[in-house]
Amino acid sequence: MLRLPTLLAALLLAASPVSAEPDKAPSKEPSAPSIASDPVNSDKPAHKPYLSDEAAPDTLAILPPPPGGHSASESADRAIYNATRAYAGTARWELATNDVAEGAAALLEDFSCVLGQRLDTARVPHLITLLERARLDLVRAVRAPKRHYRRLRPFVGNEAPICVARDPKLADSFSYPSGHSTQGWAYAMIMAGLMPEKATQFLVRGRLYGESRVVCGVHWMSDVVVARTNASVVFAALMSDPGFRADLDRARVELAKALAGNGTKPDAAICAREEAAAREPLL
Numbered sequence: 183m184l185r186l187p188t189l190l191a192a193l194l195l196a197a198s199p200v201s202a203e204p205d206k207a208p209s210k211e212p213s214a215p216s217i218a219s220d221p222v223n224s225d226k227p228a229h230k231p232y233l234s235d236e237a238a239p240d241t242l243a244i245l246p247p248p249p250g251g252h253s254a255s256e257s258a259d260r261a262i263y264n265a266t267r268a269y270a271g272t273a274r275w276e277l278a279t280n281d282v283a284e285g286a287a288a289l290l291e292d293f294s295c296v297l298g299q300r301l302d303t304a305r306v307p308h309l310i311t312l313l314e315r316a317r318l319d320l321v322r323a324v325r326a327p328k329r330h331y332r333r334l335r336p337f338v339g340n341e342a343p344i345c346v347a348r349d350p351k352l353a354d355s356f357s358y359p360s361g362h363s364t365q366g367w368a369y370a371m372i373m374a375g376l377m378p379e380k381a382t383q384f385l386v387r388g389r390l391y392g393e394s395r396v397v398c399g400v401h402w403m404s405d406v407v408v409a410r411t412n413a414s415v416v417f418a419a420l421m422s423d424p425g426f427r428a429d430l431d432r433a434r435v436e437l438a439k440a441l442a443g444n445g446t447k448p449d450a451a452i453c454a455r456e457e458a459a460a461r462e463p464l465l
Contacts, residue, residue, distance in 0.1 A: 231318035232426045238319065239415045242326040248333045248358040249404050259402040263336040265465055269397050270343040273455050274462075279345045281394035284362050286313035289369045292391060295453035296373075296383040299445030306440050309376075309433040313369060316420060323416045324364050328356040337399050344399035352400065360401045363392030363409030364416075371417045376434045386460050393464055 231238075249255035269275045281292065287303050287310070294300045303310055335357045337344045346352070370388025374381035392409060395401035420426045 229318075230315065231322065232315055232420055232423045233319050233322075237419060237423065238322055239419050240326075241323040241412055241415060242330055244415055245327055245359060245408055245412060248331050248402075248408075255404060259336070259404050262396065262403045262465065263399065264342070266397055267342045267399065270345075274397055274459055275345055277390070277455055277459055278394035278397035281362070281366075281391050282346055282398065284365055286310050286317065286369075289313070289366065289391070292366075293370075293373060293384065293387055294448035295456055296380055296387055297377075297441060298447070299441065300448055301440060301445065305443075306433070306436050308429065308436045312426075312429045312433045313372065315429070316368065316372060316416075316426070317365065319416050319420060320361075320364050320368055320413070323412050324359060324361040327359055327412075328361070331358050332356050333358040333402075333405070335400055336402050342399065346398060346400065357401055358405045358408070359412050360392065360395050360405040360409040362395050363401070363406045364412045366391030367410045367413035368417055371413065372430070375430060376437055387456065390456065390459050396464060 249259055269278070283291075290297075290301050290303065290306075290309075290313075333356055335353065335355070337348070338353050367385075367388045370384045370391075373384040377384070389410075392406045395406055396403050
């Protein structure tokens with residue numbers, strides 16, 4: 183756990199060059215991360231979002247602009263980035279590295295400790311289709327604000343440790359809102375709808391998944407916080423769609439049958455690591 187003095191010390195360093203101009207982007211063409219640029223491969227089961235262009239929420243209008251200039255919010259973002267570099271090499275860092283993977287199969291694996299077993303995705307095709315189709319709606323919700331605000335990621339312009347390789351494509355992509363965090367929170371809400379008796383646990387894991395982006399050093403905290411609003415907006419719109427609700431019902435029956443079998447138990451050490459992360463605040 184990182185204590186308050188660490189954050190206060192980081193606040194004093196907020197003017198350090200984590201990014202000279204966080205709200206300005208390179209002049210090259212936009213290159214958004216996978217959730218906004220290449221969300222579903224051709225061999226995956228979903229190719230069409232649930233929501234029409236008319237039904238899709240205008241997240242650019244709904245979400246507030248990211249912090250900018252020398253605002254208190256931007257100073258807090260910088261301080262949190264600086265302070266969370268101390269996680270490098272810890273168990274929480276390891277969890278953040280695991281949480282770099284995204285998509286339906288990866289998130290279902292991340293939900294294994296909540297489910298009580300590791301799901302064989304071949305046994306839940308309706309659930310995979312539900313999540314992958316919803317992912318396309320999330321892509322649209324993320325893409326517009328990313329391309330409009332063109333906010334740089336926190337590691338650009340400094341050499342502080344991050345939990346992934348410093349890839350030029352990632353560095354040139356945009357930070358606000360977090361696509362991973364949008365997806366993680368939305369999927370947690372969907373899973374909570376499928377298993378309401380475990381709603382709290384799913385949402386806790388969804389929160390951790392988003393916070394992993396801050397620990398990793400690839401997103402500002404405000405990117406992650408607003409992503410929960412982004413995900414909630416899309417989920418509300420999806421719940422008004424008859425096709426989504428029908429697929430949700432099919433997936434609920436399918437999931438119950440899959441969990442009734444004797445599946446592989448999740449790694450106890452991984453579950454303990456997630457439990458510990460859930461109990462401790464980031465700072």
